[in-house]
Amino acid sequence: MLKIASRIMLAGTVSVTAMAAQAEVIVGVVGPMTGQYASFFEQLTNGAKVAVERINADGGVNGEQLVLQIEDDACDPKQAVAVANKLAAAGAQAVFGHFCSAASIPASDIYDESGIVMINPAATSPMLTERGVPTVFRTAGRDDKQALVIADEIVRRKLGERIAIVHDKSTHGLGIAEGVKAALNEKGIQEISFDSLTAGEKDFSTLVTTLKAQDPDVVYFGGYFAEAGLLVRQAREAGMTATFIGDDGVASSEFPSIAGKAADGFLMTFPPDPRQNPASAETVAAFREKGIEPEGYTLYTYAAVEVFDQAAEAAGATSGQAMVDALRDGSFDTVMGTLDFDEKGDSSTEPFILYKWEGATYTPLP
Amino acid sequence: MEYFLQQTVNGLTLGSIYGLIALGYTMVYGIVGMINFAHGEIYMIGAFISLVAFAALGFLGITWLPAAFVLVLLIAMAFTCAYGWTLERLAYRPLRNSFRLAPLISAIGASIFLQSYVQILQGARTRSLPSLLEGGFTPLHALGLDVTVSKMQLLIICMTMLLMAGVFMLVNRTRFGRAQRAVQQDKMMASRLGIRVDHVISMTFVLGAALAAAAGLLVTMYYGSVDFFIGFLAGLKAFTAAVLGGIGSVPGAILGGMLIGLIEVYWGGYVSGTYKDVSVFMALILVLLFLPTGLLGRPDSEKV
Numbered sequence: 001m002l003k004i005a006s007r008i009m010l011a012g013t014v015s016v017t018a019m020a021a022q023a024e025v026i027v028g029v030v031g032p033m034t035g036q037y038a039s040f041f042e043q044l045t046n047g048a049k050v051a052v053e054r055i056n057a058d059g060g061v062n063g064e065q066l067v068l069q070i071e072d073d074a075c076d077p078k079q080a081v082a083v084a085n086k087l088a089a090a091g092a093q094a095v096f097g098h099f100c101s102a103a104s105i106p107a108s109d110i111y112d113e114s115g116i117v118m119i120n121p122a123a124t125s126p127m128l129t130e131r132g133v134p135t136v137f138r139t140a141g142r143d144d145k146q147a148l149v150i151a152d153e154i155v156r157r158k159l160g161e162r163i164a165i166v167h168d169k170s171t172h173g174l175g176i177a178e179g180v181k182a183a184l185n186e187k188g189i190q191e192i193s194f195d196s197l198t199a200g201e202k203d204f205s206t207l208v209t210t211l212k213a214q215d216p217d218v219v220y221f222g223g224y225f226a227e228a229g230l231l232v233r234q235a236r237e238a239g240m241t242a243t244f245i246g247d248d249g250v251a252s253s254e255f256p257s258i259a260g261k262a263a264d265g266f267l268m269t270f271p272p273d274p275r276q277n278p279a280s281a282e283t284v285a286a287f288r289e290k291g292i293e294p295e296g297y298t299l300y301t302y303a304a305v306e307v308f309d310q311a312a313e314a315a316g317a318t319s320g321q322a323m324v325d326a327l328r329d330g331s332f333d334t335v336m337g338t339l340d341f342d343e344k345g346d347s348s349t350e351p352f353i354l355y356k357w358e359g360a361t362y363t364p365l366p
Numbered sequence: 367m368e369y370f371l372q373q374t375v376n377g378l379t380l381g382s383i384y385g386l387i388a389l390g391y392t393m394v395y396g397i398v399g400m401i402n403f404a405h406g407e408i409y410m411i412g413a414f415i416s417l418v419a420f421a422a423l424g425f426l427g428i429t430w431l432p433a434a435f436v437l438v439l440l441i442a443m444a445f446t447c448a449y450g451w452t453l454e455r456l457a458y459r460p461l462r463n464s465f466r467l468a469p470l471i472s473a474i475g476a477s478i479f480l481q482s483y484v485q486i487l488q489g490a491r492t493r494s495l496p497s498l499l500e501g502g503f504t505p506l507h508a509l510g511l512d513v514t515v516s517k518m519q520l521l522i523i524c525m526t527m528l529l530m531a532g533v534f535m536l537v538n539r540t541r542f543g544r545a546q547r548a549v550q551q552d553k554m555m556a557s558r559l560g561i562r563v564d565h566v567i568s569m570t571f572v573l574g575a576a577l578a579a580a581a582g583l584l585v586t587m588y589y590g591s592v593d594f595f596i597g598f599l600a601g602l603k604a605f606t607a608a609v610l611g612g613i614g615s616v617p618g619a620i621l622g623g624m625l626i627g628l629i630e631v632y633w634g635g636y637v638s639g640t641y642k643d644v645s646v647f648m649a650l651i652l653v654l655l656f657l658p659t660g661l662l663g664r665p666d667s668e669k670v
Contacts, residue, residue, distance in 0.1 A: 036593065038490045169640070196640040202589040202596060205376040206634035206642060213369045226492050230591055237500070238514060257494045258591050 024067045025060070025318050027052070027308070028087040029301070030080070030097035030107070031122075033072035036200070036226050039254050040099055044121060045070055046292045047301030048096050054286075055305065061312045066305075073107070075100040084110035092116055093318035096304045099297075101125030101143075102171040108136045115320040117327065119308055121300035124248060125175055129344040137327055137345040139300045139307070139336065141271045141352055143172065146247055147179025149269050149352045150220060155187055157354075157365075159243050160217020163191045166207070166231070168199040168223030176247050177222035192216055199227055208234045216242045224249035228266070229258030236262040243267065248352070251296045256360045268362065269352040274299035276364070280335040303334035368511040373635040374628065379519040379588075381627020382526035386581035387604035388611065388619040389533060390574025396550045396614035397570045398462070403473035404453055406601015407480035408575050412446040412582025413592045414488060417495055420586070431498060435587075442579040449480075450575025454568055477597075485594040492593040495586060518588045529580055530620050533573070537616055546570060550614070599643075603630070606650040612663025621662060625649075 029048045031041035052066045060066060069092060073080035080103035087095060088110060094117045098104040104123040111118050112135045120128065120138035124146060129136055154163060163184060167177035174196075181191055192214050197207055208231070211219060219235070219242050221228050228246045235244070246268040256263040274280050280299060287294040294302070307327070312318045315326035331340045340348050355362040387409050394402045419438040428434050457476040461468040502516035537543040548556040549566045557563045585600075586592055603626060611622025629649055634642030653660060 034485065034490045036490065036492060036595075198643060200595060201599065202585070202591060203380055205380070206373065206631045207639050209369065209372045209376055210635055210639055212372075226591070226593075229494075230589060233497075233590065237497075237502075237516060254491065254494075258492060260494075260496050260590065 023064050025062075025064045025312075026067045026069055026087075026090055026092045027305075028069045028071055028092045028095040028097065030071045030073050030083055030087070030095060030103075031099035032075040032103075033070070035074045037075055037099060037224065039252050040122065040297065043252075043294075043296040043298045044097060044099060044301045046287070047121070047294065047298040048305055050283075050287060050290065050292070051302045051305035055309050061309050061318060062316065064318075073098050073100075073103045075103050077103050077106045080104070080107040081110060083107070087111075088114040088116060094119060094308050094323075096121055096301055096308075098123065100170075100172065101128055101175075104128055105131070108133050111135055115323075117308070117319060117323050119304040119327075121304045122297045125171055127171075127175075129346050132344075134324055134345075137307075137341050137347070139304045139334075139339065139347050139349065140297070141248075141349060142346060143176045143247075144179050146269050146352045147176045148183050149354070150176070150180050150245060150247065151183030151187065153267075153269070153354045154184070154218055154220070154245070155189070159245075161189075162214070162216045163189065163218045163220065164193045164195070164211055164214055164216035164242075165191050166211075166219060166221045166223075167196050168221075168227050169196050170199060170223060172247075172249060173199075173222035173224070175222070177220070180220055180222070197223075197227060197231070199223065201227075202230055204231050204234050205238075207231070208238050208240065211235065211242075212238055212240050218243050218245060220245045222247060222249075225252045225255040226258060229255050229263065232266055233259050233262040245269075250357075251362070253293075253295060253360065256357065263357045264359065266357040267365070268355050268357065270296075270355055270362070271300070271349055271352055273355075273364065274303070274336045277335070277337055279337050283335045299335050303336045303339065306334040307332045307339060368506070368513050369635070371506070371511065371513045373631050375513065375515050375519060377628035377631035378624060379522050379627070380631060381607075381624035382522050383581050383585055383600070383623075384604045384607045384626050385620040385623025386526055386529065386577045386584075387600060388608040388623045389530075389577045389616065391605050391608040392611070392613055392615060392619040393546075393570050393574050395608070397546065397567055398458070398469075400458070400469045401473065401605065402453075402458075402571075402574070403470065403601070403605075404457070404476040404480060405574065405578060406597035406599075406604070407477050407484075408446060408450055408453070408597075409578040409582050409585075409600060409604075410592070410594065410597030411449050411480065411484065412442050412575075412579030413586045413596060414484060414493070414582075414594075415445045415579070416442045416583040416586040417493055417592050420495055420498070434498075435583075439580065439583055442583050443576045446575045446579035446582070447572045450571045450578075451568055453480075454571040458571075459564070459567075477601075481594055481597065488594065490594065492591050494592075495590045497590055498587055518584075522584045522588060525580060525584060526620070529577060530616075533577070533616060536573070542566070542569065603643075603646050606646055606653075608660075610649060610653050610660055612660030615660070615662040618660055618662035622660065625661075 052068045071083045084107040099122045101123040112133050117135045124143045126142050126144045167173040228250045232244050248270050250268045251270045310332045311326040315322040354365045390405045419441045457472045502514045506513050545561045607622035607626040611618030633645035
């Protein structure tokens with residue numbers, strides 16, 4: 001009698017767990033939880049968490065609740081691959097990440113093998129979508145377009161004739177720097193120097209002295225906020241008056257604390273701020289109520305989750321070929337406006353625009 | 367000409383920091399014959415403590431810079447010395463009579479531990495401090511040369527000279543220094559003569575940590591930015607400086623530091639900014655190949 005009862009209980013437990021497993025859709029958010037770019041990853045996780053909460057409150061995706069799994073890749077390609085394998089083994093259906101292009105690219109291959117869709121909110125290297133991996137999509141822009149915008153703006157706004165280019169040797173920084181150089185050269189402008197610094201170092205006095213001797217009007221820096229902040233701070237201390245321009249790697253609230261007063265007047269390119277978009281007003285308010293300022297990539301991640309939700313409904317599935325087709329063919333209503341993806345997976349978001357840092361915030365230049 | 371002079375100022379400033387850290391490496395090697403690979407992390411801890419102390423003093427309203435500077439220096443030295451002392455007791459002393467590689471492995475482990483410890487406690491972000499000492503001088507203005515020496519750079523070079531003089535006095539003119547030199551020459555004999563060898567060794571680590579704390583403080587003020595990873599590269603370069611100057615030799619550490627600072631800066635300024643660090647490590651390889659005892663080091667003589 002007891003044996004039968006215990007067997008029934010065991011069967012009951014197993015079926016309940018099986019039911020629970022089926023009622024959940026695991027999605028991952030991966031990025032540099034540790035390391036210098038941790039502040040960017042916070043933007044991603046904030047965006048994803050709030051999106052998942054709201055979608056779950058609304059009934060979930062195809063009736064199933066979303067479970068968010070947050071993983072750390074430290075912006076390291078090897079760790080990214082390990083994490084990708086871990087997520088694939090855990091049964092993740094989609095990944096919103098990674099952050100660094102150098103980590104996203106190898107991870108995308110792993111996801112593709114399992115039919116897991118990657119909707120990347122932040123990696124901007126053109127290589128991510130140029131490789132022809134069918135399951136890769138992104139809501140972020142591309143660096144080649146970003147480089148064109150930078151070069152255009154330098155010329156259009158007549159920022160100067162003597163342009164120095166500096167990068168941080170990363171996939172992201174070097175990529176845009178080379179793009180800017182090529183774009184400027186095509187317009188017939190030769191840069192006065194093309195130099196680099198090492199990310200992670202603090203002392204740029206040698207480089208600053210070199211730059212100062214070259215007497216540039218404009219210095220373009222391809223890289224992230226930590227080095228940008230230190231570079232411009234040391235440059236201003238040395239008495240340089242050139243205009244500094246950076247790219248989306250500078251879009252963090254940490255930049256003004258590192259650069260101090262030198263942050264004023266620093267220009268940067270970034271995709272149009274979703275917070276300015278009227279479609280996002282209600283969502284932005286929701287974030288602010290939770291005490292989160294949805295800066296930088298927060299809303300890009302939010303949009304990525306929205307896209308996933310809508311595509312999954314259209315496809316009736318959460319991964320695999322049906323999902324890929326739904327993403328490619330569909331048009332999605334998101335906090336960033338209406339989004340659709342081209343055959344490479346790039347989104348139709350507007351190209352980058354120029355912003356100016358003033359104090360602790362950045363505002364678009366007219 | 368002014369470019370050269372400006373880079374020289376940069377190099378001497380950088381070299382001073384390397385020299386201060388190198389002193390820790392060299393003294394420890396001199397006395398226990400091991401490279402304290404965790405010393406870079408001690409410097410990083412000193413930098414963090416300085417940052418926190420400045421923030422705390424600012425909060426308490428103590429903003430007059432000279433007073434704040436001295437207070438933070440004392441606080442940073444006190445805490446960093448505690449770390450240095452604990453490091454020696456926990457990671458090195460138990461292995462003193464073990465095979466030669468054991469304390470080295472322990473040192474690498476301690477280095478990783480300290481990095482992660484700070485990363486967990488303070489977060490992985492870069493922490494910043496607003497600029498405290500601004501402005502500079504153009505001493506050669508009369509000659510028409512636009513060479514800027516910032517007040518911070520001057521402070522760094524002067525503090526290093528002061529501390530180096532202090533260490534020199536300590537090692538050569540005090541009882542403790544004499545005990546230290548005795549232990550360095552012959553540990554067993556020194557203990558037979560009544561010198562507390564363990565105590566001398568601990569104090570050497572503490573002294574090295576104090577200098578690293580000073581370096582950390584100066585760096586925090588100079589760049590205004592610290593993160594948990596700064597100890598790695600700085601430690602490596604300072605180690606190179608110690609080897610170049612002659613590991614075991616106190617003036618060698620400062621000389622090595624200045625040389626490495628200048629090599630790095632001249633290479634970066636004249637040959638290739640991108641591969642500036644290559645010059646430092648090339649120097650290390652060349653020194654180890656051709657002059658392993660360094661410039662001012664004494665060749666290891668066979669003890670009869």
